[in-house]
Amino acid sequence: MQVARKSPASRCTITLTQNAFALLDHLRGGVPKSVFVEELLATEKKRRADEAFYRSAVTAYTPEVRSETLKLNDAIPFAT
Numbered sequence: 439m440q441v442a443r444k445s446p447a448s449r450c451t452i453t454l455t456q457n458a459f460a461l462l463d464h465l466r467g468g469v470p471k472s473v474f475v476e477e478l479l480a481t482e483k484k485r486r487a488d489e490a491f492y493r494s495a496v497t498a499y500t501p502e503v504r505s506e507t508l509k510l511n512d513a514i515p516f517a518t
Contacts, residue, residue, distance in 0.1 A: 484499070
């Protein structure tokens with residue numbers, strides 16, 4: 439994918455391969471292309487933000503934190 443050279447700065451037109459264009463048309467259904475691409479990008483942005491959050495959460499869950507969590511779980515009774 440590349441930006442077309444003749445596009446004005448306010449409207450960057452992208453060019454797609456024939457296969458990518460066919461896939462885009464197949465996936466978008468009746469939604470206008472520009473709306474579909476914007477939604478696709480927004481979805482990908484959210485997915486990447488979620489992934490970054492989960493990666494940081496997993497990194498923060500160190501063996502020490504895990505040990506403290508298990509001790510706390512053992513110390514607090516729960517109703518059955």
